[in-house]
Amino acid sequence: MFTSAKDKMTDQLDDPLLDVRNVSKRFRLHSEQQRSFQEIFVNFFQRKRYSSSKEFWALRDVSFQVRPGESLGIIGPNGSGKSTLLKLLAGILEPTTGEIVVNGRISALLELGAGFHPDLTGRENIFLNGTLYGLSRQEMQKQMESIIEFSELNEFIDVPIKHYSSGMYVRLGFSVAIHTEPDLLLVDEVLAVGDANFQHKCMDAIQRYRQRGGTILLVSHDLGSIESICDRAIWYEHGRVQAFGHPTDVVMQYLNNVAEKEEAVRSAAGKSRSVDQLAEGQRWGTGRVEIIDVKLCDAEGIERSIFLTGAPMQIRLYYRADKPIEDPIFGIALHHHNGTWVAGPNTDFGDLSIPRVEGEGEVVYHIPKLSLLAGGYSISVAAVNRSDTEMYDYHDRAYQFRVHTGNTRERYGVVTLGGQWTTDQKPTPRPNPRPARAVPVEKVAQV
16 A cells, blocks of 8 residues: 555654555566467467466565655665665555555656656656646746756757657756655666766755755665765665665675675685686796695685685695795785785795795785775785795786675775774764664564
8 A cells, every 4th residue: 555645644743754564565477388389370370378477576574664854775686676665665566565654745766767758858748747746837847947957958958858868868857856856755776877977966966955854765786875875774685674774884784795695606616716727828937836726715714705804814825846945935916906916925024934845835824804995806826936036936816806895884995904083072973873783684673
């Protein structure tokens, strides 16, 4: 059931602007099947087909509230039901079970071109959208010039929008939505279609809307936007709320879950690279000491390709020397995927003396607390003589791994410095206190 403020006739000031109560949404997926060539031939003339259907639940018992002035972000992988949820909130779809109560007027920027008629001009579609939002033609006329100016479509505003590009659709749709001054603004991922300058312009407009007391529900894969704009966030997956709370904490939980899934996929596929698979030109040296294997491991020595910022890491080099070699040095070079050389530790810098190697052995570089921030990285490994005049073996950027956000909230750069901030000023309490941490789904009663 979808209920408006007029239906409820409530005047309680502390009522939530949006109240989602145990909402579920079921779809039926239909597929047509032909059982034999004979049936295909007969059914072609009889226009008769066999069909089957199965149920798909896009949402399961979702409950949360949004109060006036709040900004709620929704994150999750593609296909998790985020857009279905927004369509339910906008009244485009009806829930299968549960109730949605809206105590205000909603503007929604959902699918590209939603609410537009392709044969009408941009100007005519502005009036059409205003009608859909419950505004009169006179009210939209007052906003017309401001809408056109914000959209930057002056010379195209009287052209049928079927000739618009996807970016022009977004410009017009967002401009109309933000100028109708809704009580609740629903924004889906469509903002990603616009160019960088217009995206910044939209974010500025959203911040001004928030400062005026506007309420926002934002769905986005841009986790940085969720953290900067929203007061709270929901991680939504498999039709259910997985966690809610402070945006940064929810984002961290979500990214760590993504890392675990990636690691499981890579582990199932087996080790991605062996020494024997190195490309031509990726390995060189005299071979008097050979690095025969390299493993990237966690604190327990389990080989991994996904690591978390702040977690332990081990880089294990396995070598073989057919004849005795005096005083070798083993080292690694760490590269960011953008080509930046991040670090180059070796056994000499680490004051580890290896007087002699013969046969097979192992050298391990222990990292107690990984300072790398989220991103892709590669490792080169080397074995050289003490005077650095003979390269025994070198593997150039041969071993790849990824780092996902762990216990840090830092997002920019390559490493976290691990420092601490202090001040002699007393902190000023925020007007909208945020939960201290994300709450697991089993404790969700209401958001």
